[in-house]
Amino acid sequence: MLHSNISVNAAGHLTFAGFDTVALAEEFGTPLYLLDENRLRENCRTYASSMREYYGGCSMALFASKALSFKGIYRIAAEEGLGADVVSSGELYTALKAGFPAERIYFHGNNKTDEDIRYGVESGIGCFIVDGYEELEALGRIASGLGKTQDILLRLTPGIDPHTFEAVNTGRLDCQFGVPLVGQGMNFVKTALSTPGVRLRGFHCHIGSQIFDWIPFRDASDIMLDFMAEAKKTLGFETEVLNLGGGFGIRYTEADPVIDIGAQIAKTAEHVKARCAELGLALPAVLMEPGRSIVADAGMTIYTVGSIKTIGEGYTNFVSVDGGMSDNPRYALYQAPYTVALASRANDPADFPCTVAGRCCESGALIQENVCLPRPVRGEKLAVFCTGAYNYSMASNYNRLPRPPIVMLTADGPKVAVRRETFEDLTACDI
Numbered sequence: 001m002l003h004s005n006i007s008v009n010a011a012g013h014l015t016f017a018g019f020d021t022v023a024l025a026e027e028f029g030t031p032l033y034l035l036d037e038n039r040l041r042e043n044c045r046t047y048a049s050s051m052r053e054y055y056g057g058c059s060m061a062l063f064a065s066k067a068l069s070f071k072g073i074y075r076i077a078a079e080e081g082l083g084a085d086v087v088s089s090g091e092l093y094t095a096l097k098a099g100f101p102a103e104r105i106y107f108h109g110n111n112k113t114d115e116d117i118r119y120g121v122e123s124g125i126g127c128f129i130v131d132g133y134e135e136l137e138a139l140g141r142i143a144s145g146l147g148k149t150q151d152i153l154l155r156l157t158p159g160i161d162p163h164t165f166e167a168v169n170t171g172r173l174d175c176q177f178g179v180p181l182v183g184q185g186m187n188f189v190k191t192a193l194s195t196p197g198v199r200l201r202g203f204h205c206h207i208g209s210q211i212f213d214w215i216p217f218r219d220a221s222d223i224m225l226d227f228m229a230e231a232k233k234t235l236g237f238e239t240e241v242l243n244l245g246g247g248f249g250i251r252y253t254e255a256d257p258v259i260d261i262g263a264q265i266a267k268t269a270e271h272v273k274a275r276c277a278e279l280g281l282a283l284p285a286v287l288m289e290p291g292r293s294i295v296a297d298a299g300m301t302i303y304t305v306g307s308i309k310t311i312g313e314g315y316t317n318f319v320s321v322d323g324g325m326s327d328n329p330r331y332a333l334y335q336a337p338y339t340v341a342l343a344s345r346a347n348d349p350a351d352f353p354c355t356v357a358g359r360c361c362e363s364g365a366l367i368q369e370n371v372c373l374p375r376p377v378r379g380e381k382l383a384v385f386c387t388g389a390y391n392y393s394m395a396s397n398y399n400r401l402p403r404p405p406i407v408m409l410t411a412d413g414p415k416v417a418v419r420r421e422t423f424e425d426l427t428a429c430d431i
């Protein structure tokens with residue numbers, strides 16, 4: 001199967017983390033998000049140990065929690081020694097509610113409001129990743145007003161194209177995130193150094209997502225290290241922290257490569273250390289911000305098949321399930337590839353070509369086009385693999401569909417980590 005936590009049991013049912021997915025669907029209802037706790041922790045440990053081993057010092061990985069945000073995930077990230085990225089007051093609130101240590105929280109975002117900034121500073125978070133001049137001014141003013149000095153990194157765009165999807169490519173110069181390193185970067189540093197209420201620790205870049213090797217990270221680190229050497233020479237500024245962002249890819253389908261993240265980090269670290277030595281720079285604490293590669297393959301979604309439409313020779317067959325863009329908008333947003341399987345009869349020949357649709361009233365609300373499944377019947381269970389990232393966190397109540405629960409598959413059995421929304425939840429804010 002696509003990942004080692006996916007298999008088929010004697011009944012022909014798909015299993016995930018050793019659990020029968022059809023039995024889980026019957027117990028907890030569908031749509032249903034499953035999370036493999038063991039895989040989650042393994043993924044966290046790969047990053048925690050690689051950053052420690054290959055960079056040492058205060059280097060560490062921060063979990064980019066926009067990929068999946070609920071209290072339980074912050075508890076696991078904290079236990080596994082990761083920091084956390086948040087991009088809104090809502091994510092910050094969730095992390096703090098889960099008891100996540102504030103000093104290990106990094107606040108991202110291209111348009112933090114004054115309220116976001118005040119909440120972060122008052123909560124004593126470790127660091128703001130300042131995205132532009134207006135934020136720098138607002139943060140300095142608010143922190144000074146509270147009698148505090150806030151640690152910051154500056155977000156720079158190095159102008160790297162990591163050969164990935166346009167929609168998730170953020171390292172280019174012309175995007176809404178960060179300040180272009182070339183031309184404007186040094187002035188941004190100067191301004192930060194003379195802004196009261198903030199203490200500049202270093203720099204951040206994030207080049208994109210679904211990256212399968214270390215080369216884009218090598219190229220980004222070269223640009224950042226040259227910039228650091230320049231900042232040292234011209235401004236006497238010694239960089240303490242270099243944040244290389246997130247973006248390692250995961251295997252959504254058989255077409256995606258298998259990637260050894262520890263080995264990629266080792267190569268990047270060797271390169272960064274050698275370049276620092278050449279440039280006469282002290283090795284900074286290096287940070288990375290994985291989101292997808294921590295949670296994606298720890299997730300699976302189970303649906304119940306409803307209608308099966310066969311229009312005739314030469315036309316697409318449609319299989320509709322009881323969820324859709326409300327719990328996974330990624331196909332509708334950017335045709336994201338996923339592997340789907342008929343969980344009820346996972347060993348049967350997949351000889352029925354079809355498009356899997358959701359139940360939302362949008363013609364683009366598809367889960368995946370042009371797949372092959374055993375011809376399903378109403379009531380059978382369908383699985384979508386690798387939905388741990390950017391599914392629950394992107395879910396909505398479109399069509400007034402309650403959001404599914406998250407069931408954590410643990411050594412002690414399945415445990416509800418987020419309960420299913422109710423109709424009362426749907427009207428809770430309505431006056």
Ligand SMILES: *Cc1c(COP(=O)(O)O)cnc(C)c1O
Pocket residue numbers: 064066067085108206208209210245246247248289290291292293
């Ligand atoms: C989205 C994002 C990440 C995480 O990216 P993944 O591809 O999920 O690893 C990290 N850092 C920043 C700034 C981001 O915007």
